Amino acid sequence: MRAAISKAEIEFNVASRFGDAFRIQEKPVVETLSSGIKEVDDLTGGIPRGAISELHGPASSGRTSIMYSTLAYATRHDEVCAVIDINDVFAPSAAAAAGIDFNRLLWIRCGGSLENAFKAADMLLHAGGFGLVILDMADVAGKDARRIIPSWWYRFRRTVENRPTSIVVMSEEPCTRSCAALTLELKGAAEWSRASVEPSNVVPMRKPAKRPSVTQGNLLRFNSIKVNRQRPLSPWVNESQFRAFG
Amino acid sequence: MFACIHAPQLPPDLSLAEFAYGFSPIVEEAAGRTVVIDAEGCELLFGSAYQLATDLSRLAKEPTTNGGLESAVNIALAANPDAAIHAATRLKGITFISAGEELTCLGALPVEALEFSLVNVEKKLADEIFETLRLWGIRTFQDFASLPVAGVSERLGQEGVRLQQLAAGKTERHLKVKQPAPVFANSIDLDHALHELEPLSFIFARLLNQLCATLNAYALSTNDLTLQMQLTDQTSYDRTLSLPFPMRDHKVFLKLLLLEMEKHPPQAAVKAVSLTCDPVKPRVVQHGLFVPLAPSPDKLELTLARLAKLVGEQNVGSPVLLDTHRPDAFNLKRFVLDGKHSKREFQNSNSVLGFRMFRPPLRAVVQVDHGLPAQISAWNKQRSVYGKVVNVAGPWRTTGDWWRKDSWARDEWDVAVETGKPGSEQQSVYRIYRELSSGAWFVEGNYD
Numbered sequence: 001m002r003a004a005i006s007k008a009e010i011e012f013n014v015a016s017r018f019g020d021a022f023r024i025q026e027k028p029v030v031e032t033l034s035s036g037i038k039e040v041d042d043l044t045g046g047i048p049r050g051a052i053s054e055l056h057g058p059a060s061s062g063r064t065s066i067m068y069s070t071l072a073y074a075t076r077h078d079e080v081c082a083v084i085d086i087n088d089v090f091a092p093s094a095a096a097a098a099g100i101d102f103n104r105l106l107w108i109r110c111g112g113s114l115e116n117a118f119k120a121a122d123m124l125l126h127a128g129g130f131g132l133v134i135l136d137m138a139d140v141a142g143k144d145a146r147r148i149i150p151s152w153w154y155r156f157r158r159t160v161e162n163r164p165t166s167i168v169v170m171s172e173e174p175c176t177r178s179c180a181a182l183t184l185e186l187k188g189a190a191e192w193s194r195a196s197v198e199p200s201n202v203v204p205m206r207k208p209a210k211r212p213s214v215t216q217g218n219l220l221r222f223n224s225i226k227v228n229r230q231r232p233l234s235p236w237v238n239e240s241q242f243r244a245f246g
Numbered sequence: 247m248f249a250c251i252h253a254p255q256l257p258p259d260l261s262l263a264e265f266a267y268g269f270s271p272i273v274e275e276a277a278g279r280t281v282v283i284d285a286e287g288c289e290l291l292f293g294s295a296y297q298l299a300t301d302l303s304r305l306a307k308e309p310t311t312n313g314g315l316e317s318a319v320n321i322a323l324a325a326n327p328d329a330a331i332h333a334a335t336r337l338k339g340i341t342f343i344s345a346g347e348e349l350t351c352l353g354a355l356p357v358e359a360l361e362f363s364l365v366n367v368e369k370k371l372a373d374e375i376f377e378t379l380r381l382w383g384i385r386t387f388q389d390f391a392s393l394p395v396a397g398v399s400e401r402l403g404q405e406g407v408r409l410q411q412l413a414a415g416k417t418e419r420h421l422k423v424k425q426p427a428p429v430f431a432n433s434i435d436l437d438h439a440l441h442e443l444e445p446l447s448f449i450f451a452r453l454l455n456q457l458c459a460t461l462n463a464y465a466l467s468t469n470d471l472t473l474q475m476q477l478t479d480q481t482s483y484d485r486t487l488s489l490p491f492p493m494r495d496h497k498v499f500l501k502l503l504l505l506e507m508e509k510h511p512p513q514a515a516v517k518a519v520s521l522t523c524d525p526v527k528p529r530v531v532q533h534g535l536f537v538p539l540a541p542s543p544d545k546l547e548l549t550l551a552r553l554a555k556l557v558g559e560q561n562v563g564s565p566v567l568l569d570t571h572r573p574d575a576f577n578l579k580r581f582v583l584d585g586k587h588s589k590r591e592f593q594n595s596n597s598v599l600g601f602r603m604f605r606p607p608l609r610a611v612v613q614v615d616h617g618l619p620a621q622i623s624a625w626n627k628q629r630s631v632y633g634k635v636v637n638v639a640g641p642w643r644t645t646g647d648w649w650r651k652d653s654w655a656r657d658e659w660d661v662a663v664e665t666g667k668p669g670s671e672q673q674s675v676y677r678i679y680r681e682l683s684s685g686a687w688f689v690e691g692n693y694d
Contacts, residue, residue, distance in 0.1 A: 066600075116556055131538055
């Protein structure tokens with residue numbers, strides 16, 4: 001008790017010189033942005049704002065689908081979004097089919113330059129006002145991703161802190177290390193609604209009505225999502241790792 | 247006290263307003279070779295008001311070489327400008343009307359002499375009122391002024407009341423001082439030609455400061471800023487900044503100009519700089535309370551300009567799908583936040599399927615077994631696709647634009663390629679196609 005009073009006295013005496021520097025800052029509850037996929041939202045609580053989230057996994061594991069879904073949800077809710085496309089792989093036709101509103105989407109094609117992509121991300125984050133910034137590094141080789149200087153990630157994390165911007169990094173291997181508030185590791189593959197078609201030399205022309213179960217892109221995905229939270233999203237959440245199958 | 251100068255025989259090449267500016271800076275140009283000046287505060291220079299009128303009359307008769315008008319002028323001094331105008335246009339010589347004595351001087355003037363435009367009454371309506379007054383037997387200012395105001399208001403309306411106040415010399419207004427038309431342009435000729443951007447930035451900053459101050463003074467903004475520079479090789483360097491929204495922040499303009507200059511540097515040293523802008527009304531937007539934040543227009547413009555400099559103008563923007571069935575047909579348009587909220591209900595469905603487009607498509611070697619792809623091998627510097635095809639769907643034939651040189655005809659397949667060890671479940675799903683014209687196989691992208 002005596003120690004507590006002394007501490008209060010000291011704080012009171014130095015308050016005029018140092019303000020409330022000695023007070024413990026309470027961490028505010030983190031707001032989240034929905035990914036647009038109920039299962040993912042149930043698992044993760046949503047994509048945290050003011051923090052970096054990482055989606056990593058091999059090709060065809062569903063990273064781009066989650067990205068499109070999140071973009072569609074965000075743009076339909078008047079968020080201004082940006083996609084930093086390092087290898088120029090963003091497909092507008094598929095994105096439109098996913099429901100993304102292009103009027104609120106800024107697409108930056110970096111022509112394979114990792115350096116330009118990071119500079120572009122830095123500019124966007126400093127400009128402020130973007131609800132979701134996606135850094136698409138999914139086609140960057142693992143050895144290149146590992147060479148990224150960690151200070152970039154710290155810089156990004158620091159920039160978006162206390163701002164309503166979510167950064168989503170898509171990669172093949174984890175690269176943001178401890179800077180990501182949320183890491184989703186995706187494992188899984190797309191499968192057709194029917195396993196395959198019969199071998200046939202007959203080419204279906206324009207009207208695939210005779211084979212309704214197999215249409216182009218009519219794929220189902222069975223994903224295994226591993227969630228890893230580097231930092232607790234909110235004070236009462238203390239889970240570090242769990243696995244779920246969707 | 248106001249002084250009205252009326253020059254009935256003014257030579258057409260002389261300006262009465264310029265003559266009046268020699269006596270007072272506050273000059274109203276009325277119709278019919280008449281000007282009104284504000285004589286308040288001129289006592290120190292010209293003595294009494296009557297002395298001022300005498301000086302005006304004397305100087306007007308002087309030749310033009312001495313600053314005169316070479317003609318006789320009528321001058322009237324009154325407490326309100328409208329009474330002075332009536333007196334100067336109707337009475338010769340110098341007339342001095344004390345405050346409250348307007349009707350003493352002007353009472354005998356006919357009602358038709360009223361300058362109805364001074365109280366914003368249209369000619370048609372004024373003629374009707376004059377006709378009514380004539381029928382009533384009202385002939386002079388004095389008669390009109392002596393009518394009861396309530397009766398005039400009932401019978402002639404508010405226009406009648408205003409005309410009556412004009413006749414009585416009781417109107418109150420400020421002089422409509424003619425302002426020079428604002429110029430939204432600034433230029434500077436340099437003593438020494440400048441080669442580098444940094445010293446030019448100081449020139450830009452100075453010109454933009456003045457330009458934005460002018461815009462600010464008139465509560466205007468601009469969305470079109472034109473830079474013209476004369477170069478030492480006798481050519482001209484013109485650039486135009488077209489902004490999606492009107493702005494008037496000189497710092498933003500300066501940064502945008504510098505970024506534009508860095509992207510398109512002039513070919514020679516600069517010897518003259520000129521900046522022009524089109525003034526428009528500023529943008530007024532009422533944001534919703536619950537609408538998410540968006541980048542502020544000036545910051546967004548700056549960021550877009552910096553991004554365009556970094557990755558190229560053709561690589562930044564919003565995608566727009568083209569009205570065609572051609573695969574991967576899109577355009578990039580300039581990213582503009584229009585503030586419209588086309589909020590549609592987001593449908594949470596499982597049909598969202600990500601696709602990653604390989605640009606350019608990856609040339610592939612495909613082994614075909616019984617008409618179906620069985621093995622695929624494709625690579626370039628960035629990526630490689632190879633392995634056994636374990637699942638396949640298709641083909642889907644698409645053709646189009648057969649009347650053009652760049653027509654397309656191809657068979658598309660979706661294939662699952664075993665990417666891990668043989669027998670493992672790790673697969674990647676790709677879209678491949680075979681061009682019908684050449685028979686070559688390509689990997690268009692992968693489903694993700």
